[in-house]
Every structure is written in structure tokens, then in C-alpha cells.
Amino acid sequence: MDTSLTLLSGGTEIPADRDAAARDLLGLTAAALASPDLAGGVTPTLEKLVRDTAAVGSAYFQTDTRALTYRVRAASGEMPQTAGMQAVAAHGLPADTPLMRALERAQAPLFFDDTRRSPETQGFPELGVASVAAAPVRSADGRLLGAFLMHTFEPHVWQTHEATLFSMVCGTVAALAGRLAAEEEARAAREAALRALGLALEARDRETQGHTDRVTGLATRFARRLGWTDAACETLRWGAYLHDIGKIAVPDAVLLKPGRLDPEEWTVMRSHVHAGVRFAQALNFLPSGALAVIQDHHERWDGSGYPRSLAGEQISLQGRLFALCDVYDALTSDRPYRAAWTHEQTTRELRSLSGIHFDPGLVEAFIALTETLPDSGPRDPQD
Numbered sequence: 001m002d003t004s005l006t007l008l009s010g011g012t013e014i015p016a017d018r019d020a021a022a023r024d025l026l027g028l029t030a031a032a033l034a035s036p037d038l039a040g041g042v043t044p045t046l047e048k049l050v051r052d053t054a055a056v057g058s059a060y061f062q063t064d065t066r067a068l069t070y071r072v073r074a075a076s077g078e079m080p081q082t083a084g085m086q087a088v089a090a091h092g093l094p095a096d097t098p099l100m101r102a103l104e105r106a107q108a109p110l111f112f113d114d115t116r117r118s119p120e121t122q123g124f125p126e127l128g129v130a131s132v133a134a135a136p137v138r139s140a141d142g143r144l145l146g147a148f149l150m151h152t153f154e155p156h157v158w159q160t161h162e163a164t165l166f167s168m169v170c171g172t173v174a175a176l177a178g179r180l181a182a183e184e185e186a187r188a189a190r191e192a193a194l195r196a197l198g199l200a201l202e203a204r205d206r207e208t209q210g211h212t213d214r215v216t217g218l219a220t221r222f223a224r225r226l227g228w229t230d231a232a233c234e235t236l237r238w239g240a241y242l243h244d245i246g247k248i249a250v251p252d253a254v255l256l257k258p259g260r261l262d263p264e265e266w267t268v269m270r271s272h273v274h275a276g277v278r279f280a281q282a283l284n285f286l287p288s289g290a291l292a293v294i295q296d297h298h299e300r301w302d303g304s305g306y307p308r309s310l311a312g313e314q315i316s317l318q319g320r321l322f323a324l325c326d327v328y329d330a331l332t333s334d335r336p337y338r339a340a341w342t343h344e345q346t347t348r349e350l351r352s353l354s355g356i357h358f359d360p361g362l363v364e365a366f367i368a369l370t371e372t373l374p375d376s377g378p379r380d381p382q383d
Contacts, residue, residue, distance in 0.1 A: 024048065028173055037230065038062065038184055039074040045148070045173045046076035053162040055133070055150035061093060061100075062137075062146035068095045070146060080128025080153065088127065098122045099134055104144045109135040109167050114155040124151075131156040133163070135170035139182055148173075190285060191238065198241040201248060204255070211329060216240040219325040222369050226321075236318055238286060239293025243322065246276025246294070273298060273307045292316035297323045300357045320359040324350065324366045327357070343370065 028045050038060075046058040057077035061070035069092030079085055093100060102110060102120040111133045115121035124132060129151045137146040148170045158166075198212035219240050223233045247255055250272050254265045261269055276294045280286050296310065296319025303311030331341045331349065341349070347367050354363040 024169075028169055042148075042173060043074045043076065045169050046074055046150075048169060049148075049150045049166065050077035052165055053150065054152055054156050054159075055162075056152055058148065058150040060137075060146060060148055063095070063144065064092060067092065069093060070095065070097075070100055073146070078153075082126070082128040084123075084127045085129075099124070099132070100144070100147065103134055103136040103147050106136055109133060109163070109170060111158045111163060111166075113157045116155075128153065130154050131158070133158055133166050135166060137170075145182070187234070191234075191241075194238050194241040197245055198243075201245060204248070204252075211333065212241060214333075215243075215322075215325050215329045218329060218369075218373075219322050222321060222325060222366055225369050226365065232289065235287045235289035236293065236322070239290035239318060240322060240325075242276065242280055242286075242290070243293050243297055243326065244272065244276065245279055246272035246274065248279070249275040270298075270306050289316070289318050292318040293322050295319065297326055299323070301359055302356050305357075315359075320362060324358055324362060328366070328370065346370075 028048065042060045046060060049055055049058040055077065057075065057079050059075040059079075060073050062073045063069075064071045071092035072089055079089070098120050099110075110120070112118050112121045112124075113131050115124040115129055115132060121129075121132060130153055132149060132151045135148040136144055137148065139145050148166075150166065195212070195216075198216075202209055202212055216237055220233050220237055223236050228236070250269060254261065254268050257265065273295060277291060280291055280294050293316075295307075296316045299305035299308065299310045299315045299319055300323075301312060301315070301320070303309050305315075328346055328350065331346045332343065334340045347370065350358060350363055350367060354360045
């Protein structure tokens with residue numbers, strides 16, 4: 001039997017300290033359970049594989065159905081310094097790679113002592129990988145979501161204790177990795193739906209074409225510059241997509257009026273905040289920080305904003321941050337009734353409103369960010 005395709009068996013090199021092995025496995029499981037994201041959940045497993053086997057490097061690849069590839073989501077140890085491996089790191093393994101096709105059919109990890117000898121590892125010698133082990137990660141319905149891989153730079157006969165360890169830790173963590181991957185897919189689907197809602201409003205309000213993506217990308221970049229976590233940035237993005245969604249409830253006669261609004265019409269226009277909050281609250285997965293963007297981005301530092309006339313730090317940080325981004329994009333974008341302001345005009349206006357409209361602790365940091373922005377063109381909302 002070709003042992004390169006089967007789990008090695010028949011040896012006695014199982015770790016002598018079963019208690020230690022059990023503790024390690026529990027530790028890896030706990031890390032995966034506690035991690036808020038997939039990369040953080042699987043990295044301890046990758047590190048253990050490099051530490052306790054002959055592998056010089058390991059990685060977790062996850063499917064990207066849009067690009068028909070498996071992308072590197074986490075890695076540990078050394079990677080080959082070849083042009084091919086650099087391309088894999090940047091763009092992923094093609095979904096039709098023979099090894100990934102083999103994993104689609106595999107019920108257990110696969111071990112290849114010499115990648116030159118197996119059709120399943122076609123292409124790996126050119127990457128600089130001489131031996132490889134691969135374990136599939138599946139969804140609840142059996143679909144291949146990704147794979148754990150570990151490798152060496154020289155041909156290597158995978159030993160029984162290495163195969164046992166790889167099968168044990170990958171088999172346990174794979175289920176958790178599958179859950180985290182499924183959760184990421186669900187979050188991505190939710191984010192796409194929220195963005196679609198924001199774009200639907202743009203289709204109605206023709207003056208603001210591109211505003212949703214621009215202001216969401218700007219807010220995300222500002223939050224990252226301030227050191228916000230990935231989770232906090234995601235929450236901000238979700239609120240940004242929906243920041244003016246309540247305008248769906250505003251009549252066309254008011255929303256699309258070309259001239260100034262009279263006091264009664266302004267009352268109707270301002271009601272979009274309450275309508276937006278009600279709408280967003282019906283989406284029970286929306287975090288409170290996202291709701292804060294919708295509710296607070298028309299508040300002003302001096303208390304003269306709406307809908308609640310909050311002042312200073314009574315206004316959520318999400319609302320204070322987003323207000324700067326919203327006004328900046330509005331002023332630097334063309335409107336039917338005026339040309340876009342220059343960057344210099346806009347930053348002068350922001351400074352003049354520091355401590356009046358905007359949080360004075362954020363204005364200069366925001367202006368510093370805008371100095372690094374391209375002059376024009378859409379921004380990736382997740383950039």
C-alpha cells in the first residue's frame with residue numbers, strides 16, 4: 001500500500017505522556033473556542049505542528065468561492081522563498097489544484113513523503129515543498145471549506161507520532177475551524193446585505209451616488225488609524241452602510257426637493273434618524289455600536305444637533321467619528337447645486353467647526369488621515 005496516501009499506522013511512537021497530550025489538545029480547543037476570528041483560532045494549532053513535528057512550516061487555507069481559490073488565512077514557521085509560493089501567498093491555491101481535489105474526496109488526512117512521486121502533489125515541488133501533509137476542514141454538510149497543511153523543504157517520511165498528532169489536533173480543531181469559517185461566511189453575507197440596503201437608498205437619492213462606499217471606507221480607515229479592533233471596525237462599517245437608511249421613509253417631495261427645505265419639511269427630514277433606528281433594531285444581529293452610528297451622526301459637539309441634542313462625550317464615539325467622515329465626503333463631492341469643495345476648503349471648514357460641530361479630539365487626527373487619501377475614486381469599504 002502506498003503509505004503516502006494513508007494515515008501511518010502500526011508504530012508505537014504515540015506520545016508517552018498522554019496527560020500532556022490531552023492538555024495540549026484541550027488548550028488548542030479552548031483557544032479556537034475563545035478566538036473571535038478564524039486566524040486567531042487556528043494559529044496555536046499551526047504553531048504546535050511546527051514545534052512538535054519535522055514540519056518547517058504550516059498553514060491554514062480557506063476557500064474563496066468568488067475567486068475559485070483557497071487563500072492562506074494563517075501560517076506559522078518557514079515558507080519557501082520561491083516566486084510560486086509568493087504567488088500562492090498573494091492569490092491562493094487554485095481550487096482545481098490536484099491536492100485540493102484529493103482533499104475533497106478524502107475522509108482522513110493525507111501524507112506525502114516526496115511530492116515529486118505523487119500526482120496529487122503536482123506543482124508542489126516547483127513551490128519548494130518536498131513533503132506535505134494535508135487535513136480537510138469541512139462544513140456541517142460535508143463541503144470542503146479549507147485545509148491544514150504542513151510541509152518540509154526536503155523529502156521526509158512522516159512518522160507515526162507525527163501522523164497521530166496531525167490527525168488528532170487537526171481533527172479536533174477542524175470542526176471548530178469549520179464553525180468559525182461558517183460564521184465568517186454568515187457575517188460576510190450580512191455585510192453584503194447591509195451594503196445593498198445602503199446602495200438601494202443611493203439609487204433613490206441620485207445626489208449621493210457612491211457616498212455609501214466612500215464614507216464607509218473613510219470611516220473604517222480612520223478607525224484603524226485610531227487603533228480600533230477588527231470587530232469594532234466591522235461594527236462601524238455596518239452602521240455606516242445604514243447611517244441614513246431612515247430616509248427610505250422620507251417622501252420624495254422632501255428628499256428630492258431641489259431647493260431649501262422649509263421648517264416643516266426639515267422636521268420631516270430629521271425624522272429619518274428615528275425611522276432608521278427603528279428599521280435597524282428590527283435587524284436583531286446588528287451590534288449596538290452600529291445603531292449608535294445611525295442614531296448619533298447628526299448630533300453636534302455643542303449640543304445643537306439632532307435628534308436628542310446630545311453634547312460632548314454624551315455622543316457615542318462611533319457617532320462622533322462618523323460625523324466627520326460624513327461631512328467631509330458631502331463637502332468634497334459634487335452636488336447639482338454646487339461643485340465639490342477642495343480638500344483645503346474642506347479642512348478649513350472642519351477646523352472652524354472643531355468644538356462646535358465636531359469632537360475637537362478627533363478633528364486633527366482626521367485631517368491628518370485625509371492628507372493620505374487619493375484625490376478621487378471609490379474606496380473599498382473594508383480598506
